[in-house]
Amino acid sequence: AQSVTQPDIHITVSEGASLELRCNYSYGATPYLFWYVQSPGQGLQLLLKYFSGDTLVQGIKGFEAEFKRSQSSFNLRKPSVHWSDAAEYFCAVASSGGSYIPTFGRGTSLIVHP
Amino acid sequence: KAGVTQTPRYLIKTRGQQVTLSCSPISGHRSVSWYQQTPGQGLQFLFEYFSETQRNKGNFPGRFSGRQFSNSRSEMNVSTLELGDSALYLCASSLAVTSDPDTQYFGPGTRLTVL
Numbered sequence: 360a361q362s363v364t365q366p367d368i369h370i371t372v373s374e375g376a377s378l379e380l381r382c383n384y385s386y387g388a389t390p391y392l393f394w395y396v397q398s399p400g401q402g403l404q405l406l407l408k409y410f411s412g413d414t415l416v417q418g419i420k421g422f423e424a425e426f427k428r429s430q431s432s433f434n435l436r437k438p439s440v441h442w443s444d445a446a447e448y449f450c451a452v453a454s455s456g457g458s459y460i461p462t463f464g465r466g467t468s469l470i471v472h473p
Numbered sequence: 474k475a476g477v478t479q480t481p482r483y484l485i486k487t488r489g490q491q492v493t494l495s496c497s498p499i500s501g502h503r504s505v506s507w508y509q510q511t512p513g514q515g516l517q518f519l520f521e522y523f524s525e526t527q528r529n530k531g532n533f534p535g536r537f538s539g540r541q542f543s544n545s546r547s548e549m550n551v552s553t554l555e556l557g558d559s560a561l562y563l564c565a566s567s568l569a570v571t572s573d574p575d576t577q578y579f580g581p582g583t584r585l586t587v588l
Contacts, residue, residue, distance in 0.1 A: 401582075402477070402563055402565075402579030402580050402581045402582050404579070405576055405577065405578075408576065449516060451516075460529050460531060462518075463515060463517075465515045466515065
């Protein structure tokens with residue numbers, strides 16, 4: 360069964376600092392990987408996704424993520440955090456091959472200090 | 474293009490009642506998925522509908538059901554409500570041109586409180 364682990368429940372950074380949110384997955388084959396962001400009272404917004412190809416994926420709002428098969432990781436990064444990035448971030452994995460049942464991590468809450 | 478809309482946004486029910494939530498996908502999107510989000514269990518997949526047929530189903534009891542209409546609008550129903558059904562219910566739509574995972578666009582959710 361597929362699973363996703365986001366080891367950090369909360370992360371606090373200062374505005375302008377760099378950010379890395381960790382995501383580890385468990386899946387037998389090549390997974391489909393996603394990062395979503397959820398602001399309070401909102402639904403989820405897709406930041407980026409990895410299906411195949413270049414392992415460094417660029418997303419919206421200046422985010423990027425790198426797929427590392429050897430480490431079963433798909434960490435999200437941003438070089439300089441803005442106060443508006445404060446939100447809940449979810450990593451998700453889905454299986455390839457026709458049955459799309461995504462599994463989400465428990466989320467990482469990002470707090471940005473001025 | 475309008476986003477995914479969900480109605481109602483907030484709902485309060487009592488135990489034993491039933492509830493119906495509605496989701497209107499982005500125009501042209503044929504797949505609608507439903508998720509339950511709670512502080513204890515996180516985000517969990519309920520089911521996916523494609524062309525009026527349930528294509529995938531998560532691990533939820535039969536009290537949770539759904540349907541999709543010919544215009545791709547979807548409803549989900551929860552019967553015999555329990556306190557543990559209190560959650561944010563999210564709907565997401567996608568083009569789903571192929572059977573592989575497609576980018577999903579989420580609605581703002583319906584906040585259900587069961588008293």
